[in-house]
Amino acid sequence: MSEPSHDIIPGVDSAHAEIQEPGIGLFADLVKVIGTSTKTNDKLEALANYFNTAPDKDKVWVIAIFSGRRPRRVVNSNQLIAWCIEMANIPGWLFGECYHTVGDLGETISLLLPETHDPLTSTAKPLHYYIEHFIKIDKQEEAIRKQFILDSWKEMNQSERYVFNKLITGSFRIGVSQKTMVNALARVTTLDASVIAHRISGNWDPSTVGFAELLDDDVRIIDHSRPYPFYLAYALDEAPETLGDPNDWQVEWKWDGIRGQVIKRNNQLFVWSRGEELMTDKFPEYHILNNLLPEGTVIDGEIIPSVDEKPLPFALLQTRIGRKNITRKQLQDAPITFFAYDLLEFEGEDWRNRPLSERRTKLEEIVQPLNTPILLLSPVVQFNTWTELAEMRRSSREQGAEGFMIKKKSSAYQVGRKVGDWWKWKIDPLVIDAVMIYAQKGSGRRSNLYTDYTFAVRDGDKLVSFTKAYSGLTDKEFAQVDAFVKRNSIEKFGPVRTVKPELVFEIAFEGIAASNRHKSGVALRFPRMSKWRKDKKVEEINTLDDLKKMLEVYGTKS
Amino acid sequence: MPLIDFTDKGLYCAPGNFYIDPWKSVDHAIITHAHSDHARWGSKNYLCHTDTKPILQLRLGENPYQTLPWGEPIVINGVTVSLHPAGHIIGSSQIRVEYRGEVWVVSGDYKTENDGISSAFEPVPCHTFITESTFGLPIYRWKPQPEIYADIQHWIRKNQADDKASVIIAYSLGKAQRVLQAIAEVTDKIFVHGAIWNTHEVLVQAGWKLPVVRRVTPEVPKEDYRGSVIIAPPSADGTPWMKRFSPYSVGVCSGWMQVRGNARRRNVDAGFPLSDHADWYGLMDAIKATGAQKVFVTHGFQAAFSRYLNENGIEAAEVKTEYGNDEEDAPANVKEGEPEESAVEDINENVE
Ligand SMILES: [Zn+2]
Ligand SMILES: [Zn+2]
Numbered sequence: 001m002s003e004p005s006h007d008i009i010p011g012v013d014s015a016h017a018e019i020q021e022p023g024i025g026l027f028a029d030l031v032k033v034i035g036t037s038t039k040t041n042d043k044l045e046a047l048a049n050y051f052n053t054a055p056d057k058d059k060v061w062v063i064a065i066f067s068g069r070r071p072r073r074v075v076n077s078n079q080l081i082a083w084c085i086e087m088a089n090i091p092g093w094l095f096g097e098c099y100h101t102v103g104d105l106g107e108t109i110s111l112l113l114p115e116t117h118d119p120l121t122s123t124a125k126p127l128h129y130y131i132e133h134f135i136k137i138d139k140q141e142e143a144i145r146k147q148f149i150l151d152s153w154k155e156m157n158q159s160e161r162y163v164f165n166k167l168i169t170g171s172f173r174i175g176v177s178q179k180t181m182v183n184a185l186a187r188v189t190t191l192d193a194s195v196i197a198h199r200i201s202g203n204w205d206p207s208t209v210g211f212a213e214l215l216d217d218d219v220r221i222i223d224h225s226r227p228y229p230f231y232l233a234y235a236l237d238e239a240p241e242t243l244g245d246p247n248d249w250q251v252e253w254k255w256d257g258i259r260g261q262v263i264k265r266n267n268q269l270f271v272w273s274r275g276e277e278l279m280t281d282k283f284p285e286y287h288i289l290n291n292l293l294p295e296g297t298v299i300d301g302e303i304i305p306s307v308d309e310k311p312l313p314f315a316l317l318q319t320r321i322g323r324k325n326i327t328r329k330q331l332q333d334a335p336i337t338f339f340a341y342d343l344l345e346f347e348g349e350d351w352r353n354r355p356l357s358e359r360r361t362k363l364e365e366i367v368q369p370l371n372t373p374i375l376l377l378s379p380v381v382q383f384n385t386w387t388e389l390a391e392m393r394r395s396s397r398e399q400g401a402e403g404f405m406i407k408k409k410s411s412a413y414q415v416g417r418k419v420g421d422w423w424k425w426k427i428d429p430l431v432i433d434a435v436m437i438y439a440q441k442g443s444g445r446r447s448n449l450y451t452d453y454t455f456a457v458r459d460g461d462k463l464v465s466f467t468k469a470y471s472g473l474t475d476k477e478f479a480q481v482d483a484f485v486k487r488n489s490i491e492k493f494g495p496v497r498t499v500k501p502e503l504v505f506e507i508a509f510e511g512i513a514a515s516n517r518h519k520s521g522v523a524l525r526f527p528r529m530s531k532w533r534k535d536k537k538v539e540e541i542n543t544l545d546d547l548k549k550m551l552e553v554y555g556t557k558s
Numbered sequence: 559m560p561l562i563d564f565t566d567k568g569l570y571c572a573p574g575n576f577y578i579d580p581w582k583s584v585d586h587a588i589i590t591h592a593h594s595d596h597a598r599w600g601s602k603n604y605l606c607h608t609d610t611k612p613i614l615q616l617r618l619g620e621n622p623y624q625t626l627p628w629g630e631p632i633v634i635n636g637v638t639v640s641l642h643p644a645g646h647i648i649g650s651s652q653i654r655v656e657y658r659g660e661v662w663v664v665s666g667d668y669k670t671e672n673d674g675i676s677s678a679f680e681p682v683p684c685h686t687f688i689t690e691s692t693f694g695l696p697i698y699r700w701k702p703q704p705e706i707y708a709d710i711q712h713w714i715r716k717n718q719a720d721d722k723a724s725v726i727i728a729y730s731l732g733k734a735q736r737v738l739q740a741i742a743e744v745t746d747k748i749f750v751h752g753a754i755w756n757t758h759e760v761l762v763q764a765g766w767k768l769p770v771v772r773r774v775t776p777e778v779p780k781e782d783y784r785g786s787v788i789i790a791p792p793s794a795d796g797t798p799w800m801k802r803f804s805p806y807s808v809g810v811c812s813g814w815m816q817v818r819g820n821a822r823r824r825n826v827d828a829g830f831p832l833s834d835h836a837d838w839y840g841l842m843d844a845i846k847a848t849g850a851q852k853v854f855v856t857h858g859f860q861a862a863f864s865r866y867l868n869e870n871g872i873e874a875a876e877v878k879t880e881y882g883n884d885e886e887d888a889p890a891n892v893k894e895g896e897p898e899e900s901a902v903e904d905i906n907e908n909v910e
Binding site for chain 2: 091
């Protein structure tokens, strides 16, 4: 025994120690469960498990990634495709075929790369190693970034490559709500869920903050952000006359935004959505409210884009959600405002058990003098009889509303969905019967099926396309339509198939506007397939004239 | 005139005056395997492998059946015909056809990995090879069978620990018998759907040593399903028939599970990419091993697959057939599934 072997003592040097840490595979496993599981509880369990076993630095990154702090993309798709083609040694067109079938770039690449080691043994490094490395080489020349990515691929198995590709292309969108993640963290720490939600919101940098620091169990930090549970209304199915004396009720328009609470406490502003997500950072417009609102105020209302107190389509709000950085143009085109419904807390006191009429008076006293376009009172609709109200309800679309909210003036602000005091009285969607003429494969989870359709109405003996729709059918119906498309294609233009005009669907939509970008001259809002009209023939569908009449009656300028 | 012609009734060998896997009624049909898109009802005479016959009797009823073991040539109108293992399902065969020194092989459906039950695929040298292309894209590279079996077994054990039943969705002919081997290693509490039971019984009677299973019937007490494994065909997935197993977890065994979106769309708890078809690499290896100069590509990704072969020095052409509307061949129909099953299935099972 002259020379002691280092091999028998694992972890003696730091390089060894690092390899002993669980690799990115742990994260890949987590993503697999979250991506396929349909049960919130399974996701929660997988997350809690992950937070119990992963290295601290990885945990911080996972919290960051799942709360929308994705690392920036470090390569563009074309570079990545080129490197994959080179490593897999396949022609470009074949890559295209594969991509079209899989529907996801990162996944396609992960499936095409050759196996470079025994798939059962992973040599991959921990998640934080890769992310920190991306950040380091972000500004470096292409050859260096390429080398890093090829080397990384070589040490990973397929599911690791999948998450890695999603990270470097900045396309990591994963189905876990902030609430689920917060609850998982609550299981592995001693902190309350609301404290955790508060801690992980706001500005912190995952590359400098440690896990212990982020979730320090010192609960002396009082949770000023905590919202009240929302009070939700039931749909009114009966005639409104059944509600009795109209004078007992307060009626407001039902706005189509995101229900939310604005909270000003401890000289800080918090904005919560009904999904109990803290959204303060997403809407910088609201930040001035911190100066305007009195201390200890909680207002219930609707997060909604509007100009001159007139609400804009929900679609504009959607363009804002999920974005970390908001451009000046977005701030201009879709300024987010808050339509106040109710006052839940005043001067730090819980007002929920006072009658609605009293809360409304105080709400008006607070909001009116502020005179800001950001915080508006949701107007109370004046009416004398239910018949008159029913008449007004027909103009909901012109108001940008989807019907009325009817609230008992004496009602307390209750918790959850309760029958009796609050009702929503929604308008029916507009519908039109149309025939499917084009079909295209869906993306992501529907990448193998024809699920994206274009519909047409009749114009004399011609068919004029007027809208696309992707949703509204069951999986079973989608499979049936898919089979029809495959058997009845007339022509192929790239991914689009021209289909024999035979299947008739009822298309429901929320609004209609004139548009010169569409051949038909109209654009629909939220079109979806509401019914498969198997009883109707293509001769029986609606006409372009019908559509134009709808535009005249219900059209909005956009 | 080619030795095998692609006609509107199916693959036709004119000098021998017989069809292979015809989709219309003919006088003489040679059948590669018993899946319903390859073995159709209505022909006058059938020739198939010895192991295929009992399944055809179950599915097509009584007909004149002639059987052959593997590798034993017979001469039909001067054409020499022999059957060789295709490794796809029990009895699945490639059909070798030789006439005046020219050799063609019709492979039917095949897989190159030995699954331990279907007899291992055997490359047969030929001039012209007719291949399927169900998974003919390079994104399809199967994990080795032992690895997938281990995943399935791990999943079953986890369900047992949670006191849940494991419902495995597998095609009734082929996949069901194959996964049974893996399941039997972890439990002997195995139930099967009526459609699978029928096939199972026929195979057991024909001498196959398959693990013991129980049929799912209304008489089985619900407690018996606790922690058990149930094998069901895709047509049963999501139907009220499943309710009796509650609480349960659903796992689908299919090559289509290779792509995440498919597993998600099916709304299943687990997807196991286990296929009875060759992956891209298996298809390529099989073609090379035949030494064929000319390849015809049937059902699947035939356009991409034949283009790739042509670009790589193997003359190839797409052929339109009526295969691939059934079983694992049809990705869109995985949920609809198996028109032939309802014929075999005990109808009461599903309506109850
Ligand atoms: Zn088959
Ligand atoms: Zn087939």
